[in-house]
Amino acid sequence: QKEVEQNSGPLSVPEGAIASLNCTYSDRVSQSFFWYRQYSGKSPELIMSIYSNGDKEDGRFTAQLNKASQYVSLLIRDSQPSDSATYLCAVNSLRAGGTSYGKLTFGQGTILTVHP
Amino acid sequence: GAGVSQSPSNKVTEKGKDVELRCDPISGHTALYWYRQSLGQGLEFLIYFQGNSAPDKSGLPSDRFSAERTGGSVSTLTIQRTQQEDSAVYLCASSFIFLAGGWDTQYFGPGTRLTVL
Numbered sequence: 001q002k003e004v005e006q007n008s009g010p011l012s013v014p015e016g017a018i019a020s021l022n023c024t025y026s027d028r029v030s031q032s033f034f035w036y037r038q039y040s041g042k043s044p045e046l047i048m049s050i051y052s053n054g055d056k057e058d059g060r061f062t063a064q065l066n067k068a069s070q071y072v073s074l075l076i077r078d079s080q081p082s083d084s085a086t087y088l089c090a091v092n093s094l095r096a097g098g099t100s101y102g103k104l105t106f107g108q109g110t111i112l113t114v115h116p
Numbered sequence: 117g118a119g120v121s122q123s124p125s126n127k128v129t130e131k132g133k134d135v136e137l138r139c140d141p142i143s144g145h146t147a148l149y150w151y152r153q154s155l156g157q158g159l160e161f162l163i164y165f166q167g168n169s170a171p172d173k174s175g176l177p178s179d180r181f182s183a184e185r186t187g188g189s190v191s192t193l194t195i196q197r198t199q200q201e202d203s204a205v206y207l208c209a210s211s212f213i214f215l216a217g218g219w220d221t222q223y224f225g226p227g228t229r230l231t232v233l
Contacts, residue, residue, distance in 0.1 A: 034221070034222075042226070043224040043226050045224070046223065049221055090159075103149070103172060104151075104161065104222060106158055108158045
């Protein structure tokens with residue numbers, strides 16, 4: 001089982017719709033969760049970070065975390081063609097001693113296409 | 117402010133040659149990370165620096181790969197005797213806040229695309 005799993009897609013939604021991206025992780029001691037957006041040929045850029053169970057909203061983006069189910073999701077409301085990109089889920093876990101080395105484990109990414 | 121910068125942006129080399137990739141992190145960021153992104157392989161962790169030391173080198177794929185960081189700032193990733201399977205985009209990231217519990221936010225540079233012929 002991969003440490004971080006995402007549906008590779010492609011996920012296609014019409015403009016204005018809600019896009020729902022999902023991610024599961026296997027390491028129960030994971031503490032920090034991130035969603036990055038990556039346009040073709042570009043480097044990943046941070047969209048959202050979430051650390052506690054529940055929802056976190058930032059503009060059109062909402063991240064949802066459920067540690068009991070080891071599940072994190074990203075909702076994009078009012079999707080725009082400019083949202084078309086690969087969305088990467090990343091997880092950071094505690095290491096021995098309770099500190100984190102910051103190593104991110106990434107999922108394979110979900111390709112999102114928003115069509116007009 | 118200025119983001120993470122990397123050089124060169126593109127590097128084409130012949131199999132067997134050595135290459136050096138450079139990363140300039142965001143000013144003041146104490147943590148620096150190298151990742152590699154290959155087609156079909158996703159993003160994989162290579163090495164992490166805290167200051168000038170590397171507490172986690174677990175992702176380096178072979179002893180042909182090495183990295184150093186000087187002055188708590190610039191880092192260089194060196195690949196010796198390059199092989200075609202080393203072709204990938206090498207990404208550097210840095211973070212400022214390093215708190216117990218993993219509250220890191222990493223910001224990525226533009227990457228170096230390495231092609232080994």
